[in-house]
Amino acid sequence: MTMPVLADLLRWLADTPPEFREDPPLAAVLGDLLESLGHPGMDAAVLARGEGGLKPRAERNRKLWILAACRLLWHPFFRLSNLPADGLFHLFAKELPEVAAITAADSLMTEEDRREELVRRTLRAVGLGLAGETRQESEDRFCQVDSVEGRLVARGAAERERRAREVREAMAREAARMAAARYSSE
Amino acid sequence: MSQSSELAERWDAAWPAALASWSPYTLLKPPVYFETQKQAEASGMAGQVAAIRLADQTVMVNLATVRELGLEDHSLAILAHEIGHHVHVPGNLADNARMLAAMKPILIGLPPETPAMVANLYGDLHLNDRLQRRHGIDLASVYVRLRESGKTSNPTETWKVYTRAYEHLWRLPPGTIAPPDITPVVNADALLVSRLIRHFSVRWLAGARRFAAILFPYLNADREKPQTFLSVGLGDCKDCGQGATIPDGLTAVDPAELGADGEFDAAINGEAGDDGDRDPQQPEPGKGSPGSQHRSPIEYADLLRGMGLVLPEHQVTARYYRERAKPHLLPFPSRRQPAATETHPEGYEGWDAGDDLQELDMLGSLMRSPVVVPGITTVRRVHGEVAGKEPDRAPVDLDIYIDCSGSMPNPSMQTSYLALCGTILVLSALRAGASVQATLWSGPSQFKTTSGFIRDENRLIDIVTGYICGSTAFPLHVLRDTYLKRRASARATHIVVISDDGVDTMLSNDETGAPGTEICRLAMERARAGGTLVLNLFNPESWDAGKRLADLGFRIHPVRDWEQLVAFAARFARETYK
Known part of the structure; x- marks a missing residue:
């Protein structure tokens, strides 16, 4: 399967089912995703738990960002790709908690820039680039969002x-x- | 000015490629070339490399400076850069003004021309980075050439940060463009500038304040020194607003001017808490609705001056209130007439030599007698009126009295909701086809009036937004004379008085000793469309004169802030339509 264009991935995210914002069991969703991506050995419970110490609202925001990334990675292209486990771990354990600490997950519903940020952040983490974009263009655009x-x-x-x-x-x-x-x- | 030199032809040949570097659809007229510094001087271009004028989308190139600096082979880079000022940053006068407005509060205390130069530096960084990185146009070699020319050998601190930022943006070795003595602090700030330019490359206006904040200490340190950026001839936006008219939309504060989020303000005020404590679901501190904010008249005038638009103060004030009033124009009242009439020819009557020549009916006169003897054989047509089929609607005229005694705010210094209210009413009346008489009043014999009902918008707004600042005495003689002279068949008129508690001077006697109450009663009777008092009152309930004025038929509306003004507008429209 060829790499989808950015607009497809943004639409895929915009069409996120409402259940993803209603506190589904994160560990179960992550477990399903990692298994279908070919990494059943990754500890979904640890990733779902995070480092702890956050206030309830901040913790919920972190979970919502991870759920949004799960939705993105559920795209058929990613499920058919061989994504590196360390990249996924870095995304769920480091990058997304960092974004979640400063940006409300609700903005994924209202701001296209935030959806683009999630797409680009995820692609960077798993070492992929968008079709038709040079590495430099990709870096510049990521810097903007x-x-x-x-x-x-x-x-x-x-x-x-x-x-x-x-x-x-x-x-x-x-x-x-x-x-x-x-x-x-x- | 000659376009025939070999260098001008070479640069002209690069023009299509420079346009295409932005978009294949970019259209601009070819640049104007100056061959000598003397030629360039007439357009304020002496010593400049190139410049733009936003008023007529012109690019100007001073070939004499180009030769002096050895930039002859950099036509594509320089022309593409100038085009970028027209199509990207600032793009137009209004965005240029917004950028200046964003930077000015940060650059307080520095010479008045500083914001324009900082805006120029900021725009240049955006354009050059985009051209160099995305379009592969070699801007770096222009700066290398400038360095080699020796003109930057005694650089200002600002120049150091600026050129080092390019080295970070384009990953050039230190010293390629920037001077050699870059301190770690300068280097850190230049790195921050480069990150800011990349991050705000699309929403560039949102980064303007931050950029000014980073440069402030360097600009302050350079106060006694001519800026290298300008002395090399790179100030290409210096007079970009010359010859322009005032762009629309500048009374409102653009959210992007404020940085588009509360983070910057919170951070500089030391309010930003620990990330773990902050609830990202909540709105950021201090984040209001900046789209609804407006500049004060004095800030607006200052902004226009910063753009190089030198206009009389009162013209600026009138423009300010006109622009703010426009979104709030009211459906001004009109009256249903019994029926529209149509003229119908009924025959002839004699035309005398002293009558209006236009009324003479030559055909009718010749039919009566082939020899025309004025006053004897000459006739005019007589027309009667018959009822038309359609009922007619006539607008109600407006007779407005604005108090500008010492107790009232000066509309050119601070936002006067009463002047704004007057502007809304005048513009609404004119839009409905009504005529307006406006009178600005203060003490006895201190008044300006249109002396009649007119439809000249500029003259009316000038009066409504004017200021006299004297004692307080309502011009009863103007009210009296207006309605004594007014024909009974004249259109119905609504009387509006904009004032504060000084409006009670309407109840005093006029200069002949006639009581104001009688004058007001007569005026209200003859006006036939009621009267409204719009008053800046702090405590309307305990105001004694209110009841007496209300008994005369005036409706009283206190207006002290924006909410009350909007409420008044709604009530006025509703009540006058009842």
């Missing part, structure tokens, strides 16, 4: 803005001091 990168850039810029604000405040203080000095000398 990567919410983790967006968060890091925003934090970096915010740090610089805090620095800039300090400089501005110092400038304002200096201007006030100069004005006061001029006033008192008059």
